[in-house]
Every structure is written in C-alpha cells, then in structure tokens.
Amino acid sequence: MYQGFMGSLGALPLAKHGKSRAINCENPHGEKGKGGMASSSLGPSRKGSPCISTLKAGDIVTLAEIENSGIIQHIWMTVAQRTEQDCYVLRDLVLRMYWDDEEMPSVETPLGDFFCCGFGRGCIVNSLPIVVNPSRGMNCYFPMPFKKKAKITLENQHEYDISGFFYQVDYLLTEEIPEDIAYFHAQWRREYITQKQKDYTILDMVKGKGHYVGTYIALTTLERYWWGEGEIKFYLDGDNEYPTICGTGTEDYFGGAWSFATQCNGKTVENTYSTPFMGYPYYSRHDEEMRSLYYNDDTLPQRGFYRWHIMDPVLFDEDIRVTIQQIGSCHKGNFERQDDVSSVAYWYQAEPHVSFAPLIAKEDRWPR
Numbered sequence: 001m002y003q004g005f006m007g008s009l010g011a012l013p014l015a016k017h018g019k020s021r022a023i024n025c026e027n028p029h030g031e032k033g034k035g036g037m038a039s040s041s042l043g044p045s046r047k048g049s050p051c052i053s054t055l056k057a058g059d060i061v062t063l064a065e066i067e068n069s070g071i072i073q074h075i076w077m078t079v080a081q082r083t084e085q086d087c088y089v090l091r092d093l094v095l096r097m098y099w100d101d102e103e104m105p106s107v108e109t110p111l112g113d114f115f116c117c118g119f120g121r122g123c124i125v126n127s128l129p130i131v132v133n134p135s136r137g138m139n140c141y142f143p144m145p146f147k148k149k150a151k152i153t154l155e156n157q158h159e160y161d162i163s164g165f166f167y168q169v170d171y172l173l174t175e176e177i178p179e180d181i182a183y184f185h186a187q188w189r190r191e192y193i194t195q196k197q198k199d200y201t202i203l204d205m206v207k208g209k210g211h212y213v214g215t216y217i218a219l220t221t222l223e224r225y226w227w228g229e230g231e232i233k234f235y236l237d238g239d240n241e242y243p244t245i246c247g248t249g250t251e252d253y254f255g256g257a258w259s260f261a262t263q264c265n266g267k268t269v270e271n272t273y274s275t276p277f278m279g280y281p282y283y284s285r286h287d288e289e290m291r292s293l294y295y296n297d298d299t300l301p302q303r304g305f306y307r308w309h310i311m312d313p314v315l316f317d318e319d320i321r322v323t324i325q326q327i328g329s330c331h332k333g334n335f336e337r338q339d340d341v342s343s344v345a346y347w348y349q350a351e352p353h354v355s356f357a358p359l360i361a362k363e364d365r366w367p368r
Contacts, residue, residue: 018174023064024167025049030066055154055162064152064169069177072144074170075152077111078137079162090120091365092158099183100148104355109188110365111154113344115140116281116306118218119367123282126274129214129308132281142213142346144184147177157362182210182348187356190342190365193222197336199233199323203345205357206320210349211313215253215322216306220340220368226259229334230325237318245314250324254278254305277308300340300368308346320347340368 019032026049027035038048055061066072079089090112097107112118115138116125122136131139144150152169156162187203194200202215212234221227232253234245247253251260255278261268274281282304314320322345328337342365359365 016172017176018070018172021066021171021173023066023169023171025051030064030169030171051164051166053163055156055165057156057158057161060153060155062151062153063167064150064171066146066150066171066173068149068173069145069147069175070150070171070173071146071177072150072169072171073141075140075167076138076170077115077165077167078135079111079166080164088120088362088366089158089162090117090122091367092156092362093162094155094157094359096153096155097144097184097186098149098151098153099144099146099351102351106183106351106353107186108356108359109186109344111138113188113216113218113342114186116216116279116304116344118216118282118304118342119220119284119302121282121302121367123304124274125279125281125306126276127279127306127308128276128310130306142184145177145181146183147181180350183351183353184346184348185210185353186344186346188342188344188359190340190360192340192364194326194338194341196326196338199230199325200341200343201321201323202232202343203320203322203347205354206316206347206349207318207354208350208352209317210320210347211315212309212320212322212345212347213313214306214308214310214344214346216304216344216346217324218342219303219305221301221303222339223328223337225328225330225335227326227328227337227339228259229327229329230337231327232324233322234314235319235321235323236314236316237320239321243321243323250305253324254280254307256280277310279306280304281306302367 021030023030036045040046040048091110093111095109095111095114096105098105115132116130117123125132129142228250230250232247233243235243260270272280272283284299284302326337328335
C-alpha cells in the first residue's frame, strides 16, 4: 500500500517517499527553499507576508495550484470576525477545489460549513478529519490525492472587502499514486423550508464508483417539539423507491440517544459533544452572550452535527443518493415537520463526476 495514505501512529516508523511542501502567503507556489522570503518592518524574512491582507469583494483568488501528482494532507484557514455583519462571512466565502484537468469543481461549499461551522458561526470541533479550534482556526485532514494537478480557490461574495485571510496547504509530491485512486468531493445544499412528507436531499446525481465518507448538517428548527425522528437513507446502485440502508432516527445517525438530553436540577439540558467520528458541536441556546449581542435574544434554535464514515464508508459502484426525513415527535406521536436544513456531503469517487447544480445566491445562504 502507498505509504502516503497511512497516517496512523503505527505507520509512523515506516519510511515515507516523496517531497513535503506547503503553500501559504509566505511561499505561494510551495517552492523548495523559497519560504518566508518577504521582508517586514523587522527586516528581511521576518514575517513579511503572513496572510492575504485584503480579499476584495467579488474577487476569486487561487489559494493553491499544484502541478504533477501528489496528495494534500492538511489544510488550515482562518478569517477574522470583527463586526456583527461578519456573521455572514463564513457563508459568503465560497471554497472550491479542482483535480487534474477539471473545469468544474469537485468541492463547492461555503467556507464555514465545509469545516462544520454552519450559520456563519464558529464552534469548536474535535474530530478526526475536521478540527476547529477557538477563534475559528479551521483544519481539514481529509487526504486529497491528485494525478496531474490540484487547485484550490476562494471567492469573496461578501458585500465588503475582507481584511486578513490566513491559510496553509500542506501536501506531498509523489509519483506513487495508485491507478484506482478515488478523488475527494464535497457539496453544500440548503432548503430554507423543507416540504412535508418529502425527504431532504443531502446528495444526489452522483454517478460512478466511490464511497461516501461524511455528513454535516446545520439545522434551524422552525416548529415546536422534538425534531430528531427523521431517518437517513442511502440509495445505492439503482435503488429507486426504497433505499438499501435506512437509519433509525436523526440523533441515532449522529451517535446520540434520547434527544441528547440529561436532567439537571429538574430541567432538561441538551448536551453538545465532539468525538473523532461523530459530534454535535454547536447549539445556539448555549451561546447566550453572542445571541444577546447579535440577535437581540430572539434567534431560533440552531444545531450543528457531523458524522464521519471513516471506519464504515458507504460504498457504491454505480450511483448514490442520500436523504433524511423531517419527522418530529410530541405528546400526540410522530409528525411531519418543516425546518430550515443545510448540509455538506463528503465523498470519494472516480472521475469524471456529474457537474454540481449552481450554488444558490448568497442571500439565500445566510442564516436566519
């Protein structure tokens, strides 16, 4: 097996083969021996170019463009949030990734949602492939191989220029990329109000061979009572009316149970958590200070969840479609709900892939 994909502790003593490189503003082309050359007030090669100082409104910037074959091993990004209006920045910045000779992206998603920070808000995420540290230090460890070329861009669809965008792309140049490699993909979707008795679509129109590796959902509940009875469905290789895999409920899919709740001093308390493969890192009701400052204490309940299929990828040979029901429960039993749902699907597949539908307008991406 190609050693570059063996990132476990047990594989560390094995010899690695390739050339380690990194792209950031201090070395925008990842060239050997050319990092940190820019000068500052401290002198030559003293933190002269740590970030994109101004990301102009409407601009698309190329963060990384890598020739030859290799694998992206780690991505780190952050952007400042200084004013109330900046709560939209994480959904106004659009992240795209292209592999080899693609003209259409294999990854297209608002920046924040890609890193499990929906609603334009940062949160702490402690998982295996996605890590978000305090103050929005966003990290991705999904391996992203390519045979000819890799390109990562960022589009600023925000109304204003953005000051201070920091990033680094760490990668390995190697010719040892297997012939049957699958390429990384991610796609964002949203329904501002879901339809009763119609499952929300997380992923559709995927053709070819591959494996599904993760789901992020940002849920804004629009109705009363418990919201988490909807079952996730995986339609595989020609499934039509009924799926091959159907879960048992929303909180079950994200590894929770009994509404994530415990009793504390006679009150029901919803608990967030973050683990290597699944998590519930964000709940707006825990964010009293920010709700009072930005939203006058009138925000609807917002919840963010992730589920990584790293130990249990969902394999498909021809096609895949992923949906989730919007079903709740109250004292009268289960009922069909209508909520505001956004999602990111993460998967690997052989190229070429079916082009994505156009990303919806920024105004339709903004959190409620």
